[in-house]
Amino acid sequence: MKLKFLSSRKSDFKPEPNSILPFHPLETSLDVNLAEIKRCIGESADVVFRSLSNPSSYSPAMNFIYIDGLVNTDLVAQAIIQPLTGHPGIKDNQPEEALLLIKEQILSVGGIQECKTVESLLGMLFEGNTIILLDGAKVALAANTSFWEKRSVNEPTSQGVIRGPKEGFTESLRTCTSMLRRRLKTPDLRIEQYKIGRRTRTGIALVYLQGIASEQVIAEIRKRLGAIDTDSILESNYIEELIQDGGLTPFPTIMSTERPDAMAGGILEGQVGIIIDGTPFALLAPATFFSFFQSSEDYYQRFDISSFLRLIRYSAFFVSMLLPALYIAITTFHQEMLPTTLLISLAAQREGIPFPAFIEALLMELTFDVLREAGVRMPRAIGPAVSIVGALVLGQAAVQAGLVSAAMVIVVSFTAISNFVIPSMSISNSIRLIRFLMMLIAGVMGLFGIMSFLMVLLIHLAGLQSFGVPYLSPVAPMNPGYLKDIFIRAPLRNMKMRPDTYVGREAARQNLPPAEPPRSGSGSQSEGRGREKP
Template sequence: MGIFGKDIRRNQNRAAYNNRGNDSTAGQDHPITPQLDTNLELIRSALGNSPDIVTRTVVNKRFSERPMGIIYIDGLVDMESIQWMMRESLLKTQGDTPVSAHPGDVYRFLLEETLAIGSVTELHSLEAIYSSLFEGNTVILLDGCEAAFSADTSGGSMRSVEEPSTQTVIRGPKEGFTENIRTNTSLLRRIIKSPSLRVQTQKIGAQTQTNVAVVYLEGVANDKVVNEIHRRLDRIETDSILESGYIEEFIQDATFTPFPTLMNTERPDSAAAAILEGQVVIIVDGTPFVLMAPVTFFKFFQSSEDYYQRYDLSSFLRLIRFASFLLSMLLPSLYIAITTFHQEMLPTTLLISLAAQREGVPFPALLEAMLMEITFEVLREAGVRMPRVIGPAISIVGALVLGQAAVQAGLVSAAMVIVVSFTAIANFVIPAINMAIAARLIRFMLMLLAATLGLFGIMSGLMILLIHMAGLRSFGIPYLMPVAPLVYRNLKDVFIRVPMWAMRRRPGLISDNTIRQGTHQRPSPPIKDGEDPKDKGS
């Protein structure tokens, strides 16, 4: 009975959400009336008679002087497209004999022969007109017709394609996503010129009506994953979607975990590479950060630049990232555990030096580390929130001044300043900012365990983290794949990257089509003197 009661309450809440508001006809489509003046008045009234709602009535003698209404939202449209459409289509008087005065004949003539703009859609309700106007289209109403046209004139001021500011590389494309969803999908289509690329768009958000696009490669992406993403997106019932982070929280697998189960990127080449690997990309209108799913833990340590450089250098840098991740989590807790419980592990000279530094420090190692870590977190957040001109200078100067002053005042030891500083630098090495934040959160938990149980507490915390990560899923894909479960053939691009010619297969659990390239991709030995190249090639 309890389960049925939950289902009934869920259905009641959904019905209340769909019928919320004071309008008793909420959720119903209002048809377009045959009277042009009535339609224009209804539209202006529904939009609050805002000054950016532009309406104009025009008459063309070829259409037996039947009036037409043109309506658009200033700032969302390209004015040159509107002027060209009116000059070349709606107000052009040259042509053959006049069209019949019957509204149906004029309607068909406008749709089939007159409107010269690229995309024209028929609308049959006032709600469809509102949605079309908010997308930057121009709506054309004809007196005597119970339908309207929507001409694609979207434009207005928007940010152009620029270099990504959060994910920079030394070698690689310099293009970044923008806040326009159509610009973002076009950037992906320029990279992946395949008819199998699928772009499926839907609107989410009762008030914002935000366009959300699901992009994947048919035949490569796992159909179960694609269907699961669509199912979770369809279940979202909210008033607003302002950024892809809203979508991430609604569709992620686990909420109470520090580890992200979706990945975001600002780079089209990273998103295209994910699509070619069998992942699904979710683009949200209004933000340059797109989501990629499903992901594994090891994906967060891969950078686009890994595939634009030689495999040996890329493998070395990737190992540095894994080492930096471990250091950013463990270094303060190891310092606390060793200096508090396991002094015998240190060389005598180092132990005497640390003891001399801590002689005048009034706080235990845990409080000393917490004080420095929280101070650095405050400085880092202040540097992000302050004006861009003075933010870096204040954060750097603040860290130097506060660190030196704290050591001279005897509040912290010099060794602790070194440990906290190196920990913060190691945290910046991680390519994915959400994984770097996860390391920062875990660091405080391990510091408390180290101050309580020493190295045994640190090992216990790491075991709990591994058990937790082994149980995580990202749209059905194990989070630690291909290490747990162990898939040997997928280890070629995890801790190190093998040469391109050796990565013949895609990750099997993510993609339905595992074959990436041919078998004979390995470079041939050099041609010897006197040897025929044709014989070498055969």
């Protein structure tokens, strides 16, 4: 059964009826409503039912429902239960009028909303609201009393910088959006909120700058989010896999980051942010191949240093992908390419090695991946020590035992170090997979196979898109005016235009000199949606 996409694009969440439950409007009888609510949620120990009734007066019976652990119990007692206890305005009015009086005059908490169905009531209850039910009224009130334990703002673990902000996103959606608001103090910042997941009802925030982000890209992201039909969203990778382009490709078409400054920078360039409740990793789309080699720190230090480091990253990318394959191809098929001295040294090292170069490299690569995974899964106190000692002991023992050559240990180690130079973990993981294919092809076809595979890979990259944006832009299709922040970083005063592939109407980010009027008879036309050339 096709289920409806639950969305809300206002400042506060307004959950729609939960599609898992049948539609059931609230009744005038308080007992009937309570029985239906208890039937839906079962005998849950954390759901608190608190009733207020006074048999000696004409006050209607009232019931409060909240989930212990999701609400501030002190706020419930002081701002809701205490003001409503014995209030004369409740017994002097009809139930519907009494609820209106409670909503507009008596309660001092913010974010009071009405619930007309059991499904919407349960949705607000699970968001940390306190539900107020009044006997004789077919409408319930949901008061915002949400409060739960959450992790404090800490330094990002996967994207550290030497110079720059030291705070990262947390698992709280509202904390993440507030960190963006603090950096982008503009009314053009738009935050659209959704609920995705039939059971988890995970909060999703779509963040962009009106006028800077492309309307076509925003519409495409909304369409893909609206097409998601799943019962659970537990982390941002769920959203990434469900909306990404490319199909069967090892290359990511959506960026992930846990740095608020990186997301703010992407939004200022015209990208659209997707923040998911419950994870510190947010998404940025669209993404190009070259954006994965850019770091936040590139813009926090001088342009010459940033350009040098960026060139090192591109070099590390090719080293990580090609070095083991080149070693296999040259030592197996193309020994004449090596200097005689080096060839003799490698031949002496490989004397007595029982495996061909491909099997030797494959064993070393798999061993290193096992050590890396072991270092991640082990307790934090001993993980790094065990991985380092294990690599040293195993490498030295393997060389002494004659299983692998010393040159192969050097090649695999330098390849692994180069893989860590790339700032994006998603693109570095893609390289790990491609590296094994390159090694296999090099062991079968030599340099000819490597060059053929690189051509196929380049054709594949040229055919990819990210929400309608070419994956290799602005290199393919070539736009020389926008290459100032691709392979190197030009001085900030020279980067007056935003990336042409991301933005909508406002392409300029710095004041530009007025354009000269076209000369008569020159036939000059405006360039690229009426923009000046950067």
